[in-house]
Amino acid sequence: MKTGGQSQKLSLARVFAQNEKQVIIMDEVSAAIDPYSEARINHSILDFCQDKIFIFISHRLSLMKEMDRIYYFDNGSIIEAGTHMELLAQNGNYAKMYHLQAKAYDFNS
Secondary structure (H helix, E strand, O other): OOOEEEEEEHHHHHHHHOOOOOOOEEEOOOOOOHHHHHHHHHHHHHHHOOOEEEEEOOOOOOOOHHHHEEEEEEEEEEEEEHHEEEEEEEOOHHHHHHHHHHOOOOOOO
C-alpha cells in the first residue's frame, strides 16, 4: 500500500513521461502530498504544461494564481469565472475560499 501521496506522485510521473499528450486533466493531484512536495510539483506542472491544455481540478487554491482562467463550480454549475485577480475582486465564493485557505497559513495573525 502506497502512502504519503506516493500514488499521486507515481501518476504525475506517468503524465510527465507521456510528453506527447496535448490535453492534461488532473483531479485533486496534491490532496495527499506534503506542502514541500506540493510546491515542487506545482512548479513542475506549470513548466510541463506551458504549451498544453491543462485542466486542474482542486479544492486547494495554491496553484490557481498561475492559471489563465479559473472556473468555480457549485452543484455542477459554473457560478464564477475569471483570472485569480478578477475572482478576488468579485469577492464571491472563490475569494472567500481563497482567503480562508490563506489565513490557515498566515502565521502573523
